[in-house]
Amino acid sequence: xxxxxALFSQRSLLLTLLVLLGCGFxxxxxxxxxxxxxxIRDNIVNTELPLTSxxxxxxxxxxxxxxxxxxxxxxxxxxxxxxxxAGEQDPQQITRYLSxxxxxxxAYTAFFVSENSGIYYQAKGILKHIDLTSERDRWYAxxxxxxEPYEINVDLDMANQDxxxxxxxxxxxxxxxxxxxxxxxxxxVDAVVKLIDTYQLRYQRSVYFxxxxxxxxxxxxxxxxxxxxxxxxxxxxxALAGLLARMPTPSTGSREYQRDGESHFLNVRFIPELDLxxxxxxxxxxSLDELRQSLYLNLLICAIISAVVLAMISGMIRRHxxxxxxxxxxxxxxxxxNRRAFDLLAAQALLEAERAPxxxxxxxxxxxxxxxxxxxxxxxxxxxxxxxFARLLESSLRQADIVCRWGGEEFIVLLKxxxxxxxxxxxxxxxxxxxxxxxxxxxxxISLTTSIGLSAFGPGDTLQPLIARADQALYRAKQGxxxxxxxxxxxxxxx
Numbered sequence: 001x002x003x004x005x006a007l008f009s010q011r012s013l014l015l016t017l018l019v020l021l022g023c024g025f026x027x028x029x030x031x032x033x034x035x036x037x038x039x040i041r042d043n044i045v046n047t048e049l050p051l052t053s054x055x056x057x058x059x060x061x062x063x064x065x066x067x068x069x070x071x072x073x074x075x076x077x078x079x080x081x082x083x084x085x086a087g088e089q090d091p092q093q094i095t096r097y098l099s100x101x102x103x104x105x106x107a108y109t110a111f112f113v114s115e116n117s118g119i120y121y122q123a124k125g126i127l128k129h130i131d132l133t134s135e136r137d138r139w140y141a142x143x144x145x146x147x148e149p150y151e152i153n154v155d156l157d158m159a160n161q162d163x164x165x166x167x168x169x170x171x172x173x174x175x176x177x178x179x180x181x182x183x184x185x186x187x188x189v190d191a192v193v194k195l196i197d198t199y200q201l202r203y204q205r206s207v208y209f210x211x212x213x214x215x216x217x218x219x220x221x222x223x224x225x226x227x228x229x230x231x232x233x234x235x236x237x238x239a240l241a242g243l244l245a246r247m248p249t250p251s252t253g254s255r256e257y258q259r260d261g262e263s264h265f266l267n268v269r270f271i272p273e274l275d276l277x278x279x280x281x282x283x284x285x286x287s288l289d290e291l292r293q294s295l296y297l298n299l300l301i302c303a304i305i306s307a308v309v310l311a312m313i314s315g316m317i318r319r320h321x322x323x324x325x326x327x328x329x330x331x332x333x334x335x336x337x338n339r340r341a342f343d344l345l346a347a348q349a350l351l352e353a354e355r356a357p358x359x360x361x362x363x364x365x366x367x368x369x370x371x372x373x374x375x376x377x378x379x380x381x382x383x384x385x386x387x388x389f390a391r392l393l394e395s396s397l398r399q400a401d402i403v404c405r406w407g408g409e410e411f412i413v414l415l416k417x418x419x420x421x422x423x424x425x426x427x428x429x430x431x432x433x434x435x436x437x438x439x440x441x442x443x444x445x446i447s448l449t450t451s452i453g454l455s456a457f458g459p460g461d462t463l464q465p466l467i468a469r470a471d472q473a474l475y476r477a478k479q480g481x482x483x484x485x486x487x488x489x490x491x492x493x494x495x
Contacts, residue, residue, distance in 0.1 A: 049267035071170040071184040099123040196220040206281040250277040331405040334390035342404035360457035361423030363413040364470040370409035381441040420456040449483035
């Protein structure tokens with residue numbers, strides 16, 4: 001009954017710990033999950049997308065530095081200025097020059113517009129005369145008035161079937177700082193599309209450009225939202241209806257909106273050089289999928305940790321119980337059975353001997369002059385001798401025999417299925433091995449002898465008289481000069 005009660009208590013403890021660990025891990029994991037979810041949303045909206053937008057903006061500036069540099073060199077070139085100041089005598093000269101600039105610098109086109117003549121020169125020849133009243137030529141009027149030395153402008157290229165082109169328009173001055181025209185280079189939108197595709201691939205975001213009127217101007221090769229192409233108005237893209245309800249016209253900032261049942265995060269940034277809005281968009285799915293995988297992984301780790309902790313606690317409980325059991329039944333110094341364990345084992349041995357019936361012999365052993373050994377070599381030496389004698393005793397007996405430290409320097413042995421004659425032989429072997437053994441402590445040899453009293457179990461006998469008779473025999477061995485074996489008087493033998 002006590003064993004079942006202990007097992008029940010152990011199972012109850014483990015079940016309680018399992019529930020506590022499970023609830024603790026689950027609540028911690030879920031709290032962490034929802035906190036991380038909010039943190040991810042906040043990080044994407046307020047940090048990640050704005051940072052990506054800034055980086056893309058920097059990339060745009062970097063990718064346009066070379067065309068700007070080429071345009072600056074073109075505007076400051078002495079040949080160009082000298083040719084203009086000389087009266088623009090030979091148009092083929094400037095045409096060849098612009099063609100060579102475009103070829104060497106990898107631009108789609110190079111151009112020059114003369115303030116004096118109003119002629120638009122480009123790499124393929126004279127394009128037209130500038131008409132400041134025309135909508136198509138308003139860019140030149142804007143360049144004449146601007147304070148900055150150049151602008152980046154996205155416009156239709158008449159020389160290329162009105163294909164959308166990114167122009168670098170650079171002001172040209174003569175040697176006395178008088179405005180004499182505008183020069184620059186043009187990049188086809190195809191080249192810009194490749195740049196956008198590069199950005200999208202590098203940063204794993206959707207990138208597209210929208211003009212102030214809400215019209216998509218530039219996208220990657222796969223298009224903008226839902227595949228929308230350049231020229232499409234945002235209001236004509238059904239998936240953006242939720243966004244346009246809060247942003248009817250493009251405006252700088254970060255937003256979260258629902259599209260096709262999924263959360264999308266968007267950052268909008270105005271790029272003054274292009275007079276366009278940069279849209280950088282990211283669906284929430286990728287980040288949330290990673291978070292969900294992290295949640296499942298955390299739950300799995302928590303389950304494993306719970307199982308390991310429970311296994312460790314269960315093992316600790318078992319070891320603790322074994323330790324308590326060991327402390328209750330073993331002598332701490334010699335690691336032999338103590339008197340409590342001996343009483344239980346001896347009672348069982350006597351019961352078996354009476355039922356069989358089979359002989360049983362008791363030996364009561366005392367180490368001679370042990371007090372003098374302690375006084376001479378110290379108690380630590382005495383303890384070590386007791387440990388070594390216990391090992392000698394165990395090696396002299398069978399595993400079925402019962403050996404116990406009776407107290408102090410006394411030991412008791414029950415020899416199962418052993419009569420008095422055989423018991424005398426075993427006792428004599430123990431006595432002789434002890435006498436011949438050199439015990440040691442800290443490099444010192446210590447001699448030792450032992451006195452042994454023997455008694456045999458008889459019908460109707462009990463443990464107390466059996467031990468009492470062995471004690472009498474031990475007393476006679478000591479009185480007889482020690483280092484000897486004596487058995488109980490023959491009249492008390494039960495052969």
